[in-house]
Amino acid sequence: xxxxxxxxxxxxxxxxxxxxxxxxxxxxxxxxxxxxxxxxxxxxxxxxxxxxxxxxxxxxxxxxxxxxxxxxxxxxxxxxxxxxxxxxxxxxxxxxxxxxxxxxxxxxxxxxxxxxxxxxxxxxxxxxxxxx
Amino acid sequence: xxxxxxxxxxxxxxxxxxxxxxxxxxxxxxxxxxxxxxxxxxxxxxxxxxxxxxxxxxxxxxxxxxxxxxxxxxxxxxxxxxxxxxxxxxxxxxxxxxxxxxxxxxxxxxxxxxxxxxxxxxxxxxxxxxxx
Amino acid sequence: xxxxxxxxxxxxxxxxxxxxxxxxxxxxxxxxxxxxxxxxxxxxxxxxxxxxxxxxxxxxxxxxxxxxxxxxxxxxxxxxxxxxxxxxxxxxxxxxxxxxxxxxxxxxxxxxxxxxxxxxxxxxxxxxxxxx
Amino acid sequence: xxxxxxxxxxxxxxxxxxxxxxxxxxxxxxxxxxxxxxxxxxxxxxxxxxxxxxxxxxxxxxxxxxxxxxxxxxxxxxxxxxxxxxxxxxxxxxxxxxxxxxxxxxxxxxxxxxxxxxxxxxxxxxxxxxxx
Numbered sequence: 001x002x003x004x005x006x007x008x009x010x011x012x013x014x015x016x017x018x019x020x021x022x023x024x025x026x027x028x029x030x031x032x033x034x035x036x037x038x039x040x041x042x043x044x045x046x047x048x049x050x051x052x053x054x055x056x057x058x059x060x061x062x063x064x065x066x067x068x069x070x071x072x073x074x075x076x077x078x079x080x081x082x083x084x085x086x087x088x089x090x091x092x093x094x095x096x097x098x099x100x101x102x103x104x105x106x107x108x109x110x111x112x113x114x115x116x117x118x119x120x121x122x123x124x125x126x127x128x129x130x131x132x
Numbered sequence: 133x134x135x136x137x138x139x140x141x142x143x144x145x146x147x148x149x150x151x152x153x154x155x156x157x158x159x160x161x162x163x164x165x166x167x168x169x170x171x172x173x174x175x176x177x178x179x180x181x182x183x184x185x186x187x188x189x190x191x192x193x194x195x196x197x198x199x200x201x202x203x204x205x206x207x208x209x210x211x212x213x214x215x216x217x218x219x220x221x222x223x224x225x226x227x228x229x230x231x232x233x234x235x236x237x238x239x240x241x242x243x244x245x246x247x248x249x250x251x252x253x254x255x256x257x258x259x260x261x262x263x264x
Numbered sequence: 265x266x267x268x269x270x271x272x273x274x275x276x277x278x279x280x281x282x283x284x285x286x287x288x289x290x291x292x293x294x295x296x297x298x299x300x301x302x303x304x305x306x307x308x309x310x311x312x313x314x315x316x317x318x319x320x321x322x323x324x325x326x327x328x329x330x331x332x333x334x335x336x337x338x339x340x341x342x343x344x345x346x347x348x349x350x351x352x353x354x355x356x357x358x359x360x361x362x363x364x365x366x367x368x369x370x371x372x373x374x375x376x377x378x379x380x381x382x383x384x385x386x387x388x389x390x391x392x393x394x395x396x
Numbered sequence: 397x398x399x400x401x402x403x404x405x406x407x408x409x410x411x412x413x414x415x416x417x418x419x420x421x422x423x424x425x426x427x428x429x430x431x432x433x434x435x436x437x438x439x440x441x442x443x444x445x446x447x448x449x450x451x452x453x454x455x456x457x458x459x460x461x462x463x464x465x466x467x468x469x470x471x472x473x474x475x476x477x478x479x480x481x482x483x484x485x486x487x488x489x490x491x492x493x494x495x496x497x498x499x500x501x502x503x504x505x506x507x508x509x510x511x512x513x514x515x516x517x518x519x520x521x522x523x524x525x526x527x528x
Contacts, residue, residue: 007429009426011278013278015180015277021157021275036406051194057186058186059186141290142300142410145410147414147461155407197309198306280504285425293417315458316455317455318455320451323448323449372412
C-alpha cells in the first residue's frame with residue numbers, strides 16, 4: 001500500500017463548504033506519482049508510458065477543509081497492457097471516498113497499447129489488494 | 133438532450149500536450165448547470181438540494197487544445213431519490229469521452245436522501261436516454 | 265476590446281460561497297486565447313511563442329455563482345519583446361476585478377526573449393487601451 | 397518564515413510541459429493556511445475573517461514536474477485592517493517565482509474591513525520580512 005497525507009487546499013472547497021467532487025481525481029492522480037515512477041523513474045514527459053482509460057469514484061461521506069486527508073493506493077488488477085489502481089480517501093479516521101482508475105501502458109507515437117514489462121509487473125504486484 | 137460548447141482552457145492541458153483527465157469532471161459538472169436549476173432555479177447554495185454519489189468516466193480518445201468541445205448531457209436513469217446523468221465529450225466530430233454521474237436529492241441538514249418531486253421528475257424525463 | 269462571456273463553474277466557488285480568487289487567473293488566460301492566436305494561429309504547443317512574466321489582479325467585489333461573467337480584454341502596453349494585457353471581470357453590470365498580465369515573446373529552445381514582429385504588433389495595437 | 401514542501405501535481409503541468417502559471421496562486425493560498433489559522437484556529441467557514449484584495453506574482457524561471465517545490469512565506473507589511481504576505485517558490489535550489497498577496501481582515505455580514513486585533517498582529521510580526 002502506498003500512502004500520502006496532505007492538507008485540503010482552500011480552493012478545493014466549493015460553495016457547499018465541503019471539498020468539491022472534482023478535486024478527488026486530482027488527488028488520486030497525485031497519489032499515483034510513485035506508480036508513474038515505476039514506469040518512468042525520471043518522469044520524462046516526452047516518453048510518457050501511460051494513458052488513462054477510466055476512472056470510477058464513489059463518494060461515501062463529505063470531506064471538509066479543517067482536517068488533513070490521507071490517500072491510500074493499491075493495485076487491484078494487472079492485465080496484459082492495463083492495470084487498475086484502487087484508492088481510498090481517509091479523513092478523521094473515516095473512509096470518505098474510494099475509486100478505481102484503469103491505466104494502460106501506451107505508446108503515444110504509434111497510439112498502441114504495449115505489454116507491461118515483467119520488472120514493472122513485479123513492482124505493481126507488491127502493492128496488490130484483493131477486492132471482491 | 134442538453135448541450136454546451138466552449139473552448140478548451142489552456143491550463144486544462146497537461147504535460148502530455150492533451151487535456152488532462154482531471155478536467156473532465158469539471159466540464160461535466162459545468163454542463164449539469166441546467167439540471168441543477170431544475171432543482172434550485174436560483175442556484176441557492178444555502179439550500180442546495182443535491183449531492184454527488186458516484187462518477188464513472190471512460191476516456192476514448194485524446195482531447196486537444198486547438199478545437200472547441202461540446203458536452204452532451206442526458207438523463208439515463210431516474211430512481212426514487214437518485215438519478216443518473218449520462219454525458220459525452222465531443223471534439224472534431226469524434227466522441228472523445230463519456231461518463232455517468234449519480235446524483236441524489238439530498239437534505240444537507242438531516243443528511244438524508246429525499247424523494248425527487250414529481251415536477252422535477254417530469255423535467256428530467258424530457259432529457260431521458262436509453263442506454264443498454 | 266476582446267470579450268468572452270460564460271457561466272461560473274460550480275467548482276470555482278469556494279467555501280465562502282463566492283468564486284475563489286484562484287479561478288481568476290484561469291479565466292484571464294482563457295480570455296487571452298485570441299491573443300495567443302495572433303502569435304500562433306494553430307495554437308501549436310511545440311512552438312509556443314510566449315511566456316508569462318507577471319500577473320497582478322485587484323479584487324474589487326465578490327463574484328457569485330448565479331450570474332454569468334464577462335471578461336473584457338485590452339492591450340495596455342507594447343514593448344520590444346513584451347506586452348501587457350489588461351483585463352476586467354464583469355458580473356451583473358459591476359466591475360468585479362481587474363488585472364494585468366505581462367507576456368514575453370519567447371524562444372523556449374534558446375530561453376531568450378524575441379522582438380514582437382510588426383504584423384503581430386499591429387494586431388495588438390487594435391486592442392490598445394490607455395490606462396493612466 | 398513559514399515553509400511547506402510538496403510534489404508538483406501532474407495536472408498542474410500544462411501543454412508547455414512545465415507548471416502552468418495558474419497553479420501558483422493555489423500554491424500560495426495553500427501555504428497561507430497557517431496564517432488563516434492565526435485568524436480562525438478552527439478554519440470556521442461560516443465566520444471567515446479575511447478577504448483577498450490583490451495578488452501580484454513574478455515568474456522568474458520555469459517550474460517542472462520532476463522535483464518537489466517549497467513555498468516560503470513571510471509577512472511584508474501590516475496595516476490597520478490589511479496585511480501583505482510575501483511568498484517565494486523554490487525548486488532545485490532556485491527561486492522560481494515570488495509574489496505578494498494583500499489580505500484584509502473583513503466582516504462578511506457588514507462587508508466592512510475590521511482592524512486586525514493586537515494578538516494576531518503579534519503573530520504576524522513573528523514572520524515579518526523587510527523588502528526594500
